[in-house]
Amino acid sequence: MTESIGRPAYQQVADDLRRRIAEAELPVGSAIPSTTKLAKAYGVSITVVRAAVAQLRADGLVVGQPGKGVFVRATPNTVAERAASIEDLMAQVAELRAELRRAGSAWPDEVAAEVAALRRDVGLIRTHLVDLYAQLDRPLPTTLLAVPGAEGRVSE
Amino acid sequence: MTESIGRPAYQQVADDLRRRIAEAELPVGSAIPSTTKLAKAYGVSITVVRAAVAQLRADGLVVGQPGKGVFVRATPNTVAERAASIEDLMAQVAELRAELRRAGSAWPDEVAAEVAALRRDVGLIRTHLVDLYAQLDRPLPTTLLAVPGAEGRVSE
DNA sequence: GCCCATTTGTTCGTATGTATA
DNA sequence: TTATACATACGAACAAATGGG
Numbered sequence: 114m115t116e117s118i119g120r121p122a123y124q125q126v127a128d129d130l131r132r133r134i135a136e137a138e139l140p141v142g143s144a145i146p147s148t149t150k151l152a153k154a155y156g157v158s159i160t161v162v163r164a165a166v167a168q169l170r171a172d173g174l175v176v177g178q179p180g181k182g183v184f185v186r187a188t189p190n191t192v193a194e195r196a197a198s199i200e201d202l203m204a205q206v207a208e209l210r211a212e213l214r215r216a217g218s219a220w221p222d223e224v225a226a227e228v229a230a231l232r233r234d235v236g237l238i239r240t241h242l243v244d245l246y247a248q249l250d251r252p253l254p255t256t257l258l259a260v261p262g263a264e265g266r267v268s269e
Numbered sequence: 270m271t272e273s274i275g276r277p278a279y280q281q282v283a284d285d286l287r288r289r290i291a292e293a294e295l296p297v298g299s300a301i302p303s304t305t306k307l308a309k310a311y312g313v314s315i316t317v318v319r320a321a322v323a324q325l326r327a328d329g330l331v332v333g334q335p336g337k338g339v340f341v342r343a344t345p346n347t348v349a350e351r352a353a354s355i356e357d358l359m360a361q362v363a364e365l366r367a368e369l370r371r372a373g374s375a376w377p378d379e380v381a382a383e384v385a386a387l388r389r390d391v392g393l394i395r396t397h398l399v400d401l402y403a404q405l406d407r408p409l410p411t412t413l414l415a416v417p418g419a420e421g422r423v424s425e
Numbered sequence: 426g427c428c429c430a431t432t433t434g435t436t437c438g439t440a441t442g443t444a445t446a
Numbered sequence: 447t448t449a450t451a452c453a454t455a456c457g458a459a460c461a462a463a464t465g466g467g
Contacts, residue, residue, distance in 0.1 A: 147431080147432060147433085159456085161454090177432090178464085180432055180433070182433080183432090278435080314436065335442095336446075337451070339451090
């Protein structure tokens with residue numbers, strides 16, 4: 114109606130709600146307007162609002178409680194902030210590896226095996242994260258690429 | 270018949286389609302039956318079928334082409350691979366912590382602190398991956414949801 | 426405790442637009 | 447051109463949960 118662009122109405126509503134959540138106009142923990150209120154505010158039908166909210170719910174941004182409302186669960190831009198935690202994790206792994214090398218043979222063999230398996234899985238996760246960033250059409254954080262953790266040679 | 274359980278009809282249809290895709294009854298690359306055929310086959314309305322297919326599409330299992338059909342894009346196992354690695358990583362961390370507790374004083378304190386920090390960051394990584402899946406219009410792999418001790422609480 | 430308005434979640438039917446064959 | 451099929455959008459109805467009176 115108001116928009117004549119090709120993008121579907123329910124996605125436009127979902128995008129606007131994502132923006133309002135990101136800009137803290139709809140803070141985390143608060144309830145978004147009800148379905149009927151959103152329909153009147155955006156000038157669309159109930160079906161369009163339901164489709165938009167269903168998309169946000171599928172994304173995990175909001176969670177609905179029957180009889181109460183739909184509440185904001187997280188913000189879309191927390192992803193970029195949490196990307197730093199990856200860097201921290203890699204640093205922790207590197208530190209742990211250094212500690213392991215320093216301790217040398219004082220460590221039980223089975224524990225060394227556990228740590229090795231842990232390192233392997235972290236590398237796997239890193240690979241998957243790279244793939245996910247690629248699918249997001251978002252540049253991979255340089256800190257994630259610069260991590261040399263994938264190639265740790267412990268005397269084994 | 271299938272209404273004996275409280276699970277919604279569209280989720281039951283989605284579950285059955287996932288099973289048929291996983292068992293290669295609907296191979297990757299092939300087209301699933303049309304909306305009307307599925308509605309008649311399952312004895313439900315068009316709306317239910319469309320909701321089920323929309324869920325599969327959000328999970329990245331199928332992709333729809335207007336005028337042609339809905340084609341299988343991947344198997345649930347493939348999609349669940351990334352989530353499974355998370356599960357393994359968390360299991361490894363749990364095992365490592367158990368080993369740490371068993372070894373007792375044999376472990377240096379600084380290493381114990383590193384492992385604790387590592388465990389904290391693994392939880393952060395999990396939430397990070399959840400958000401990445403959200404931005405990919407894929408809500409959550411079911412295996413990731415089924416992770417034991419999956420508290421949706423981010424310390425916030 | 427009971428009734429009632431509100432809200433979400435689900436389901437139904439139908440109509441229109443667009444793409445494919 | 448006609449037919450099929452998906453995507454979107456409209457309206458309507460019911461159940462369940464919540465909260466106020």
